[in-house]
Amino acid sequence: MIALIHFRLSTLLHSQRYLPPALLFLAVLAVGTVNSSGPLLPVYALCAGAVFISAAWLTVALANIEGPEHRAITVISAGGSRAPLVATIAVALAGCVVLTVVGLLLPLAWGTHSPTAAELAVGVGAQLICACAGVGIGLLCSRLVITRPGYSLLTALALVMLTLLAPAIPPVNPVLRLLSSGRGPHELLWPLLGFAAVAIATLAVSAVLTQRVAARRT
Amino acid sequence: MLRLEAVSKRYGRAAPVLTGVDLELTAGQVVAIKGGNGSGKSTLLRIVVGLSSPSTGIVTGRPASIGYVPERFPPDERLSAAAYLLHMGRIRGLTTRVASRRAARLCDRLGLIGDASAPLQRLSKGNAQKVAVAQALLVAPQLLVLDEPWSGLDITAHGVLNELVTEAAGSGAAVLFTDHGDALTSAGASVGYELTGGRLRPRPGAAGQRHVVTEVVLAAPVTGPQPRRVQWSALPGVLDTCHEGDTVTVRVADEHRDALLLAALRRGWSVTELRRAAASAQPPGSGAR
Numbered sequence: 388m389i390a391l392i393h394f395r396l397s398t399l400l401h402s403q404r405y406l407p408p409a410l411l412f413l414a415v416l417a418v419g420t421v422n423s424s425g426p427l428l429p430v431y432a433l434c435a436g437a438v439f440i441s442a443a444w445l446t447v448a449l450a451n452i453e454g455p456e457h458r459a460i461t462v463i464s465a466g467g468s469r470a471p472l473v474a475t476i477a478v479a480l481a482g483c484v485v486l487t488v489v490g491l492l493l494p495l496a497w498g499t500h501s502p503t504a505a506e507l508a509v510g511v512g513a514q515l516i517c518a519c520a521g522v523g524i525g526l527l528c529s530r531l532v533i534t535r536p537g538y539s540l541l542t543a544l545a546l547v548m549l550t551l552l553a554p555a556i557p558p559v560n561p562v563l564r565l566l567s568s569g570r571g572p573h574e575l576l577w578p579l580l581g582f583a584a585v586a587i588a589t590l591a592v593s594a595v596l597t598q599r600v601a602a603r604r605t
Numbered sequence: 606m607l608r609l610e611a612v613s614k615r616y617g618r619a620a621p622v623l624t625g626v627d628l629e630l631t632a633g634q635v636v637a638i639k640g641g642n643g644s645g646k647s648t649l650l651r652i653v654v655g656l657s658s659p660s661t662g663i664v665t666g667r668p669a670s671i672g673y674v675p676e677r678f679p680p681d682e683r684l685s686a687a688a689y690l691l692h693m694g695r696i697r698g699l700t701t702r703v704a705s706r707r708a709a710r711l712c713d714r715l716g717l718i719g720d721a722s723a724p725l726q727r728l729s730k731g732n733a734q735k736v737a738v739a740q741a742l743l744v745a746p747q748l749l750v751l752d753e754p755w756s757g758l759d760i761t762a763h764g765v766l767n768e769l770v771t772e773a774a775g776s777g778a779a780v781l782f783t784d785h786g787d788a789l790t791s792a793g794a795s796v797g798y799e800l801t802g803g804r805l806r807p808r809p810g811a812a813g814q815r816h817v818v819t820e821v822v823l824a825a826p827v828t829g830p831q832p833r834r835v836q837w838s839a840l841p842g843v844l845d846t847c848h849e850g851d852t853v854t855v856r857v858a859d860e861h862r863d864a865l866l867l868a869a870l871r872r873g874w875s876v877t878e879l880r881r882a883a884a885s886a887q888p889p890g891s892g893a894r
Binding site: 390391393401402462 | 683737
């Protein structure tokens, strides 16, 4: 598994496909956090939304690096298609952790806030929840599931917008609204834990679906 | 070892690509499948290695360690050939040192010396194909499956590929390859099939022959000039060569025996012995189960 993760990471870094989602993330943060002041949690809501979009984009980019022939070789070398998919998810999540660290610290550097430990914890939690949901959506829109790039892009846009904006679909929109509600960070702990469970479940279901569809296509 | 029983494959509602294919591979056997473009050869190989599952029928006894060389190896990776092979070796469980040593040796044998540090993207088709062959042999496979491996390779690499295939079979791998040309004997295939209309049939004259190989012992003539050096492995039909002192023993497929003798005599070699070699071939169905 370590070898697979190393391989995925190397191809991602060499392909430089991480750049567009990373730049989008920085752009959103620059617009939303430079000279921000006042309560920190609404700012972290914005960061979490940006993590969500960038996570989905990063995952699609990562999963699409490998063409069908190379994927066949990787699958045979690894002795099955599950381990390569898990490695893809692991690398995507690792990328999201980097984004989360940036999203945690940049508002403090660019704005004027007096952070408490609880606020920082809520910020990390919200961003990681959105990261899991973004990776899950990214998998479903990758070429493992949708082979035609046009359909893939349209599906990705639709799913990301829907998840971001529809209040009825957990976990992204409810979490963002929770952070913007003006409630104190201590009140958010339990709801966030619930949404974290939903986010992990979303990612797991999406991974299983991706694995099923990719296996069935062949 | 591996067995396909009544395997059929159809994509959607289109006409089936494969119909009722029975195939058995045993260790040490080299099996060739011939068929035209679009005859379903690649689909059959993908089912054999487990990338694709059959619509009906069953596949049993697939070994754990498989080497697979796909028909095309589009160089869309930015990694260098050396780095790519290192990664593939590590994914197969080798340590970095062993993987890089195996990769370097395979690249060396296949003639990919100068290009190993160039990105895969910049490799020519033939060199990319060599990388594809090398990755399949990083770990001695129990099942080696090659999809038209000869296309795009230069003539020297043909000989090396023949050697590699023979070595893999010699160390107990079942080897299966396809070709649209007549490469059946060039890799010393012991069993041949033809795939037409989605059905697999034994090739007349190939299947079931127990003696398809001749050992030719060559030496420098007693009088006269020294013979010229010959790269035996590059000649058609040559399975392997063995150098012992001044003599060379070449194992050649029967069909290419005369051509080999002619080439040897022309270059000043003297033929000291011709032997029937018992090929490892077994007719399909009679092999050990």
